[in-house]
Structures are given as C-alpha cells and as structure tokens.
Amino acid sequence: MVSIEQNDDNRVDDHVDEEIINCLDLERPKSFFLFAGAGSGKTKSLVTALNKIRENNYEQLRLKGQRVAVITYTNAACEEIGRRLDHDPLFSVSTIHSFVWELIKGFDKDIKEWLYSNLKKQITDLEEEQGKGRPTSKAYADRQKSIEVKNKRIINLENIKRFTYNPNGLNQDKESLNHSEVINIGAYFLKNKSLLQKILISKFPILLVDESQDTNKDLIDALFEVEQRNRGVFSLGLFGDTMQRIYSDGKVDLGNNLPESWKKPVKKMNHRCPPRIIKLINKIRSVVDEQEQRARTDKEEGFAHFFIFPLSADRITAEKLVTERMAEITGDQKWLDANAAYTSLTLEHHMAATRLGFSELFKPLYKTDRLRTGLLEGSLPELNFFTEIVLPIIDAIKIGDKFAIARIARKHSPLLRINRDEKEQLLQIKNAEEAINQLSLLWSENKDPLCIDVIKCVAELNLFDIPDSLYPFAYQPLMQSETVDDETSDDQDKENDVLDSWGECLKAPFSQIKAYASYINGTSKFMTHQGVKGLEFPRVMVIIDDSSAGGFLFSYEKLFGAKEKTKTDVENELAGRDSTIHRTRRLFYVTCSRATESLAIVAYSEKPEAVKKHVIEEGWFEENEVEVLL
Numbered sequence: 180m181v182s183i184e185q186n187d188d189n190r191v192d193d194h195v196d197e198e199i200i201n202c203l204d205l206e207r208p209k210s211f212f213l214f215a216g217a218g219s220g221k222t223k224s225l226v227t228a229l230n231k232i233r234e235n236n237y238e239q240l241r242l243k244g245q246r247v248a249v250i251t252y253t254n255a256a257c258e259e260i261g262r263r264l265d266h267d268p269l270f271s272v273s274t275i276h277s278f279v280w281e282l283i284k285g286f287d288k289d290i291k292e293w294l295y296s297n298l299k300k301q302i303t304d305l306e307e308e309q310g311k312g313r314p315t316s317k318a319y320a321d322r323q324k325s326i327e328v329k330n331k332r333i334i335n336l337e338n339i340k341r342f343t344y345n346p347n348g349l350n351q352d353k354e355s356l357n358h359s360e361v362i363n364i365g366a367y368f369l370k371n372k373s374l375l376q377k378i379l380i381s382k383f384p385i386l387l388v389d390e391s392q393d394t395n396k397d398l399i400d401a402l403f404e405v406e407q408r409n410r411g412v413f414s415l416g417l418f419g420d421t422m423q424r425i426y427s428d429g430k431v432d433l434g435n436n437l438p439e440s441w442k443k444p445v446k447k448m449n450h451r452c453p454p455r456i457i458k459l460i461n462k463i464r465s466v467v468d469e470q471e472q473r474a475r476t477d478k479e480e481g482f483a484h485f486f487i488f489p490l491s492a493d494r495i496t497a498e499k500l501v502t503e504r505m506a507e508i509t510g511d512q513k514w515l516d517a518n519a520a521y522t523s524l525t526l527e528h529h530m531a532a533t534r535l536g537f538s539e540l541f542k543p544l545y546k547t548d549r550l551r552t553g554l555l556e557g558s559l560p561e562l563n564f565f566t567e568i569v570l571p572i573i574d575a576i577k578i579g580d581k582f583a584i585a586r587i588a589r590k591h592s593p594l595l596r597i598n599r600d601e602k603e604q605l606l607q608i609k610n611a612e613e614a615i616n617q618l619s620l621l622w623s624e625n626k627d628p629l630c631i632d633v634i635k636c637v638a639e640l641n642l643f644d645i646p647d648s649l650y651p652f653a654y655q656p657l658m659q660s661e662t663v664d665d666e667t668s669d670d671q672d673k674e675n676d677v678l679d680s681w682g683e684c685l686k687a688p689f690s691q692i693k694a695y696a697s698y699i700n701g702t703s704k705f706m707t708h709q710g711v712k713g714l715e716f717p718r719v720m721v722i723i724d725d726s727s728a729g730g731f732l733f734s735y736e737k738l739f740g741a742k743e744k745t746k747t748d749v750e751n752e753l754a755g756r757d758s759t760i761h762r763t764r765r766l767f768y769v770t771c772s773r774a775t776e777s778l779a780i781v782a783y784s785e786k787p788e789a790v791k792k793h794v795i796e797e798g799w800f801e802e803n804e805v806e807v808l809l
C-alpha cells in the first residue's frame with residue numbers, strides 16, 4: 180500500500196506560480212516546463228501567469244502591437260481559458276490548428292511548393308509499395324486510387340492562388356489544406372524559414388502550450404528549435420503531464436534532455452481529488468515514474484470502488500445497480516439522480532449513444548467520414564434542423580408555450596416571410612398556425628414519429644425550409660441505395676455514401692433527436708474517456724467495456740490481467756516502445772483522476788474473478804472495495 184503523506188500546508192506549491200511569472204519577464208524571458216500530475220493546478224497556474232502578465236506588461240505589449248499566445252487542446256478549453264481572461268485581446272487563445280494556420284496562411288507560394296514535393300514523395304512511396312504488392316488485392320486497388328487522387332491534386336495545384344483551411348471544418352474544396360497538412364507545413368516552415376520564426380516571436384514574445392504532452396511531436400520539435408535560436412528574447416512555456424498523453428502523435432520523451440536554461444518547477448499537490456482517489460492514481464502511476472501526489476488536508480477521504488460484471492450482463496441494469504451501490508456506500512443520494520448528477524465515461528461515442536438511446540440516428544452518420552466530425556461537434560445543418568427548429572417547437576407545443584412557438588415560427592418559417600399587406604399578414608399567421616397544428620398531430624397520443632415522417636410532413640406543409648441534403652427524402656418516397664457502377668468517380672462514391680447514411684439515419688424515431696442533442700450540448704451525463712481530459716466532476720462512473728469498443732489502441736482486459744499480452748505487446752515493452760497496456764494505463768489514470776468526491780469503475784469482463792484478483796494484487800483496491808456482480 181502506498182502511504183499518502185498528509186500535507187499540512189496546502190500552499191506548498193505556490194512558489195511555482197512565482198517561478199513561472201519570473202520566466203515571463205519581457206526583459207529577460209526564459210522558457211519553462213511545468214509537467215505535473217492530474218489536478219495539480221497546471222491550468223490554474225497558466226491562468227494566474229497570464230493575469231500577472233496583463234497586470235505587469237499590458238502597456239508595453241500593447242505599444243509594440245504584441246500579444247501573448249496560448250495554445251490549448253480543444254475549442255472548449257479555448258473558450259474556458261478565454262472566459263477566465265475576460266476574452267482580453269491581449270491574449271491569443273487558440274487550438275494548435277488555428278494557431279498554426281494563422282501563422283502560415285498567405286504563404287501560398289511556399290505552401291504550394293511544400294505540397295508539391297510532399298505529394299510527389301507520397302506517390303513515390305506508394306509506387307514502391309505497388310511494386311511489392313499483389314495487383315489483384317484490395318490494398319493494391321486502394322493504393323492505385325490514392326496515387327490517382329494525388330496526381331490529380333498535383334495537376335490542380337497550378338490553378339490555386341490562395342489556399343484555404345477551416346480548423347473546425349471538413350476542408351473538402353480543391354484549395355483546402357487538411358488538418359495534418361497544416362500542422363506539418365507549420366512544423367516545416369518554423370524549422371526552415373527564418374522569416375516565419377521572426378514573425379512568430381515578434382508577434383508573440385511569449386507562447387504557452389497547455390496539454391503539450393499531446394501536441395504533435397514535429398511541431399513541438401519545431402518550437403524547441405525556435406526557442407533555441409531565439410533564447411533570451413522569447414519564452415516558450417510547456418504545461419502538461421506525460422502520464423496523460425493519450426493521443427498517438429504527442430512527443431514520447433517530451434521533457435528529457437531539456438536545455439540547462441529551462442526552468443522545471445515541480446508540483447506535489449493534487450487539489451482536485453480526495454485522498455482515496457489520489458492513493459489509487461498514485462498507484463496506477465507508480466510503475467511509470469516516481470511522481471507521487473499529496474492530498475489537500477481539507478479534503479474528505481472520498482471513495483473509489485470497482486464493480487465487475489460478466490460480458491453477458493445487461494449494461495443498463497448493471498450500471499443502475501452500481502449507482503444504487505454507490506449511493507449506499509457513499510451515503511450520497513445524488514448517485515441516484517437521473518439528471519446528470521454523476522458523470523459516466525464511455526470509451527467510445529457509440530456506447531453513450533446506446534445508453535442514451537440514439538444509436539439508430541448516430542451509427543449511420545458516425546461511420547461516414549464526411550459526416551463524423553460534424554456529428555460529434557453538433558454542426559451538421561441537417562441535424563440542427565431537427566435540434567434547433569423542430570425539437571424546440573414540438574417541446575413548446577407540449578408545454579403550451581405560445582411565445583416560444585411564435586418566436587421559432589417567425590424566425591424560421593417561410594409561411595411567415597415578411598409581407599406588408601395587413602390582410603395577408605393575418606392569413607399568413609392563420610396558415611402557419613394550421614401547419615404547426617398539423618405537424619403536432621404526429622406526436623398525438625404519445626406517438627414517437629420517425630424522423631423521415633417528420634421531415635416529409637414539414638416539407639408538405641412548407642412549414643420550414645428543408646436542408647439541401649434532405650431534399651431527396653423530404654419530397655420523394657424513401658430512396659433505396661443504388662448500386663454504384665465502376666465508372667463513378669471517387670467524389671460520387673462519397674456523395675452516395677452520404678445520402679445512404681442520411682436515409683438510414685432518418686429511419687430513427689424522433690425521440691432520438693432529443694437524446695442526441697443532450698449528448699452533444701453536454702447536458703447528458705455521458706462523456707468519453709478521452710473527451711474528459713482537463714475536466715472534473717463530483718461523481719464519476721468509468722465504464723470499461725472492451726467488447727463494445729471497436730479499436731485496438733486500448734485494452735483494459737490486458738491492463739486488468741484478464742487477457743494475455745500479445746507477442747507484439749511483449750516486443751514493444753522489451754524495446755521500450757509504447758504498448759497497448761501503457762496507453763490504456765494512461766487513459767485509466769486520466770479517467771480516474773476526474774473525480775472530486777467519489778469514483779466507481781464498472782468493468783465488463785470475460786473473467787471477472789481474474790480482474791478482481793489482479794486489481795487487488797496491484798494494490799489499486801482493497802478487497803472490500805471490489806465487487807463481482809451478476
């Protein structure tokens with residue numbers, strides 16, 4: 180058992196903020212590396228440092244037209260940090276993709292040259308592979324197609340005057356760069372073009388990167404190079420935690436061999452979690468490095484329990500049982516509150532979709548490349564048609580909120596488009612009312628219409644404008660997917676896939692729209708293991724279910740000793756490379772460290788008893804904290 184040294188001084192790490200602020204002295208800027216465990220207050224230190232810069236250097240920076248750059252991992256994190264800084268324009272808070280694009284955009288000639296040689300290289304590599312491959316195999320045909328697409332793109336390069344990119348978009352135009360191109364171009368330019376380095380440091384004498392363990396390794400290397408060449412006039416500050424590296428393109432040995440001049444402040448406290456959970460995460464971490472955290476002295480002991488079910492268990496029943504057990508164990512009745520009083524973490528989105536009951540809507544769109552990002556971001560106009568127009572008006576009808584009905588209809592209905600004639604206006608209102616009544620009949624007697632019926636009804640009544648891609652479904656009988664003949668182009672294939680997906684999705688009952696909306700806007704209790712990075716919640720349920728997850732990157736069954744390591748795992752471990760178990764351990768660390776009060780792990784396993792034995796032997800849980808349930 181790990182003994183947790185009680186700390187009688189909860190401010191023991193306060194000196195770290197001072198060390199960082201000293202580094203950010205504009206006369207003598209220094210670089211620093213603040214890597215510390217979960218909940219140690221890294222984000223808090225980042226915001227404190229930025230506020231201090233504003234206090235000390237506002238005028239100086241403003242007069243020189245300079246700003247402080249902060250790079251975070253997600254749009255949500257940008258929003259949160261921006262909010263904490265009152266959205267002050269002194270700070271440029273952005274994701275890595277937006278930041279890099281702002282730096283490289285406009286360098287069209289250089290981008291064109293980079294793309295040309297990059298595409299050429301990719302084609303050469305593919306051709307080499309073709310030389311070794313079997314011409315009858317699918318891989319061969321795929322590679323051939325890829326070569327053709329790349330050649331087409333090279334030819335098209337000549338016509339491009341200005342490249343475009345949207346960090347949150349699909350970037351499908353001919354002029355568009357994709358996400359990884361932007362990062363690779365940024366890294367290359369920063370390393371090789373002194374002009375871009377000059378622009379960077381003269382615009383941003385201070386650059387702070389949050390969650391830098393997951394920042395693309397080439398870009399991190401490029402930033403190190405910029406720092407090295409501009410030492411004394413530029414400050415690069417990296418915040419992060421190697422134990423929380425959960426994406427594959429982060430720099431593995433980040434922090435090793437840092438230059439002498441870099442400051443490396445150390446934090447010992449975990450301000451977020453209670454002692455029991457800190458003991459668990461210290462133990463999970465103990466085989467990776469020596470970092471052991473202390474709890475705040477003012478925290479209650481807290482709870483960490485492990486529940487194991489066989490694979491055959493019904494997920495909904497099992498998880499309900501766990502909430503009941505947690506309420507009994509902790510005495511905290513909020514575990515029984517269905518309204519998101521606890522947070523459930525699933526490994527993949529579709530597991531949340533199953534539990535929230537919107538799988539039929541979700542699955543067809545998720546499997547379609549062109550739709551996936553928009554689906555997860557909640558930015559697909561077709562779904563927003565349902566979530567932002569139809570759902571609110573139906574909800575308003577159900578509770579008799581006439582103002583809301585009128586507001587939505589005025590904003591969105593073509594039946595109420597501006598008309599100066601008073602008589603006409605009255606007629607318009609009457610027509611719109613009738614149409615709304617007609618639509619609401621679909622839900623009469625507690626019916627749950629299919630989305631396809633809703634869209635057809637809306638189209639027939641001309642109540643709202645139908646999004647373009649749903650036209651074929653709104654105005655025609657449901658189309659069968661057509662067989663694609665060999666002559667269709669790549670783009671046409673993709674269009675057909677998209678159309679098929681919408682066709683499938685619209686067969687879902689309308690109630691799934693509400694469940695989807697609650698997941699996307701964060702009001703449901705579900706999040707993913709990876710999406711929860713940086714956040715915290717009082718009660719956390721970590722759902723572990725390899726059998727329902729599609730990928731090969733993580734295996735909790737291996738981490739929990741229910742499955743043997745493969746030959747590759749053993750080879751990777753022997754060679755000091757990252758392995759499935761290492762990756763899974765880090766993800767487990769991230770999820771367990773989100774709870775501020777109580778933590779329930781729910782594992783579905785092929786071998787429940789083996790898992791129980793393992794987690795007790797590892798010292799993660801005491802015998803009385805582990806339950807095998809049926």
Ligand SMILES: Nc1ncnc2c1ncn2[C@@H]1O[C@H](COP(=O)(O)OP(=O)(O)OP(=O)(O)O)[C@@H](O)[C@H]1O
Pocket residue numbers: 215216217218219220221222223224420423450451712713714715772
């Ligand atoms: N010095 C402090 N005193 C009191 N509370 C603190 C302090 N530092 C951080 N906290 C609180 O602890 C929690 C975790 O802080 P923060 O999110 O900054 O940690 P982090 O190191 O960025 O965490 P993670 O890497 O796990 O996402 C927050 O609720 C924060 O308000």
